[in-house]
Amino acid sequence: MIVADARLPRELAGSVSAATRLLREHGLDVGDRVVLDPPARARWDVLAYLLAADRAGAASLVADPGWSERERAAVLADAGPDLVIPVGSDAADGPFPATRAVRGSAEPGPADAPFLLPTTSGSTGAPSVLARTRRSWWLGFDALGPLPGPALVPGPPSSTLYLFGALHALHHGLGLVTRDRFDPADARTAGTVHLVPALLSALLDDREHHPGHPAPRVIVCGGAHVAPAVRERCARLLPDTTLVEYYGSAEHSLIALRRNGGVLQPVDGVRLELRDGVLWVDSPQAVLGRLRGGVLEPAGPGATTVGDRAELHPDGTLTVLGRAATTISSGGTLVAAEEVEQVLRAVAGVADVVVAGTPHPSLGMMVTAVVEPRTGATVSRRDLRAAARDALSPAKRPRRWLVTGALPRLGSGKPARGVVGSGLRDGGLDAHPFDRRPAR
Structure with missing residues (x-):
C-alpha cells in the first residue's frame, strides 16, 4: 500500500473502507486500471477512492475536470481503463454509477505493478499517461x-x-x-x-x-x-x-x-x-513507462x-x-524562455510572465513577453526593458511586450504555455500592448 493503514487519520480511514466496498461492488480487481472522476468543487473527495483502489491492487488515474473534451478523450484512449467512476462528496450514499470499459490490448503486469497513472501537466501540449509504482x-x-x-x-x-x-x-x-x-x-x-x-x-x-x-x-x-x-x-x-x-x-x-x-x-x-x-x-x-492505446510502453532501462x-x-x-521545447530560435540565436522569464519576474509589480516566440519575417521567431502584474500593481515597460538590457544579450531581449490581467493556467497553478502560444498565434490571447488600454 502506498500509505500504511496505521498512518491514516481516523476519518480518512473510514472513507477508504467505504470506498473499498463500493469499488468491489463494481468489480474492481487486481491489476485493473480505474479512472476516478472528481467533482470540480470537491476534488479531494477522490483521495479515499485512490487509496481504496491501491489497496485492491488497482492503478488509479485522477481525471482533471478542467480538461477539454479532446484532452479527456485522448487520455482515456491512452489509459485504456477497466472502470471509469464518478466520485462525489455524497457518493457513499449512492447512486454510484460506473462504466466498465474494455481495453484495446492487454499485457503482462510487471513485478512492481503501478498504483498510479499520472498525467503530464500539458503545459506545452496535450497530457500523456504514465505508469508509476509505489516504490518510486x-x-x-x-x-x-x-x-x-x-x-x-x-x-x-x-x-x-x-x-x-x-x-x-x-x-x-x-x-x-x-x-x-x-x-x-x-x-x-x-x-x-x-x-x-x-x-x-x-x-x-x-x-x-x-x-x-x-x-x-x-x-x-x-x-x-x-x-x-x-x-x-x-x-x-x-x-x-x-x-x-x-x-x-x-x-x-x-x-x-x-x-x-x-x-x-x-x-x-x-x-x-x-x-x-x-x-x-x-x-x-522513474515511471515504468507511458501508456498509448491502452498498452504500456516501457521507459527503461x-x-x-x-x-x-x-x-x-x-x-x-x-x-x-x-525545456528544449520552450527554446525560441530568433535571428539565429537560441533563446531559453525560462532564462528570460527569470529576469523579468524580478521586476517590481510582476506576478508572473510567459515568454514565447511569435512569427517574424526576418527573425524567424520574435521573442515575446506576456506579463501578468500583481493585483493592484502597475508594471512599467521601461523597467522591464531595463532589466532585460542589464541581464540579457541583445538577441535574448523581448521585442514584443504584452500585458494581461491573468495568464491562462493549468489546474496546478502553472502557466499554460501551450494556451499562451496558440493564443499569440491566432490572436485569441486576452493580452494587449503596454501602451494601449484593453477594450471595455
Missing part, C-alpha cells in the same frame, strides 16, 4: 524527508505535485489539509505548505500586507524554477521559514533539491549526464530525458536552463 514514490518521500505538520496541499489531486505532497504527508504521519485552491490565509496555520512559484509569490504578497500573522515553518516549492528575486524576497519576508525547492518531472519524480537558496543537489540514487547539453536522468524513481537543458558542475551540483 516511497523513494521520493524519503528523499524529501519528514517535514513539520500539518501539511497544506492547496491544489488539485490531478496534479502529481499536489498528490505527491498529500501522500508524502500521510506517509510520514503528518496532519493533512487539502484545498482545491490556494488561500494565503490557510498557510498561516500550516507547518508545511506545498506550492508552485506563482502561488509562492501570492503568499509573499499576503505577507507584505499582513506581516504579523504566523507563517509556515517550511515551504516546498516545485513545478518550475524559483527566480532568485523571489527566493531573496522569501528570505526577507519569512526569515524563519525554510524554503525547499525541488527540480523534478512527472516522469522522474524528484531529481534534485535546494534548501534555503543553496545549490541544486541531485537526490540519492539519481544519476545524471549531459548529451549535447540535454539532461538525461537514470533514477529508481537506463537514462531517459524530458528534454531539459542543463549544466552539470564538477562538484556534482546542477543548473537547469529550461
Whole structure:
C-alpha cells in the first residue's frame, strides 16, 4: 500500500473502507486500471477512492475536470481503463454509477505493478499517461524527508505535485489539509505548505500586507524554477521559514533539491549526464513507462530525458536552463524562455510572465513577453526593458511586450504555455500592448 493503514487519520480511514466496498461492488480487481472522476468543487473527495483502489491492487488515474473534451478523450484512449467512476462528496450514499470499459490490448503486469497513472501537466501540449509504482514514490518521500505538520496541499489531486505532497504527508504521519485552491490565509496555520512559484509569490504578497500573522515553518516549492528575486524576497519576508525547492518531472519524480537558496543537489540514487547539453536522468524513481492505446510502453532501462537543458558542475551540483521545447530560435540565436522569464519576474509589480516566440519575417521567431502584474500593481515597460538590457544579450531581449490581467493556467497553478502560444498565434490571447488600454 502506498500509505500504511496505521498512518491514516481516523476519518480518512473510514472513507477508504467505504470506498473499498463500493469499488468491489463494481468489480474492481487486481491489476485493473480505474479512472476516478472528481467533482470540480470537491476534488479531494477522490483521495479515499485512490487509496481504496491501491489497496485492491488497482492503478488509479485522477481525471482533471478542467480538461477539454479532446484532452479527456485522448487520455482515456491512452489509459485504456477497466472502470471509469464518478466520485462525489455524497457518493457513499449512492447512486454510484460506473462504466466498465474494455481495453484495446492487454499485457503482462510487471513485478512492481503501478498504483498510479499520472498525467503530464500539458503545459506545452496535450497530457500523456504514465505508469508509476509505489516504490518510486516511497523513494521520493524519503528523499524529501519528514517535514513539520500539518501539511497544506492547496491544489488539485490531478496534479502529481499536489498528490505527491498529500501522500508524502500521510506517509510520514503528518496532519493533512487539502484545498482545491490556494488561500494565503490557510498557510498561516500550516507547518508545511506545498506550492508552485506563482502561488509562492501570492503568499509573499499576503505577507507584505499582513506581516504579523504566523507563517509556515517550511515551504516546498516545485513545478518550475524559483527566480532568485523571489527566493531573496522569501528570505526577507519569512526569515524563519525554510524554503525547499525541488527540480523534478512527472516522469522522474524528484531529481534534485535546494534548501534555503543553496545549490541544486541531485537526490540519492539519481544519476545524471549531459548529451549535447540535454539532461538525461537514470533514477529508481522513474515511471515504468507511458501508456498509448491502452498498452504500456516501457521507459527503461537506463537514462531517459524530458528534454531539459542543463549544466552539470564538477562538484556534482546542477543548473537547469529550461525545456528544449520552450527554446525560441530568433535571428539565429537560441533563446531559453525560462532564462528570460527569470529576469523579468524580478521586476517590481510582476506576478508572473510567459515568454514565447511569435512569427517574424526576418527573425524567424520574435521573442515575446506576456506579463501578468500583481493585483493592484502597475508594471512599467521601461523597467522591464531595463532589466532585460542589464541581464540579457541583445538577441535574448523581448521585442514584443504584452500585458494581461491573468495568464491562462493549468489546474496546478502553472502557466499554460501551450494556451499562451496558440493564443499569440491566432490572436485569441486576452493580452494587449503596454501602451494601449484593453477594450471595455
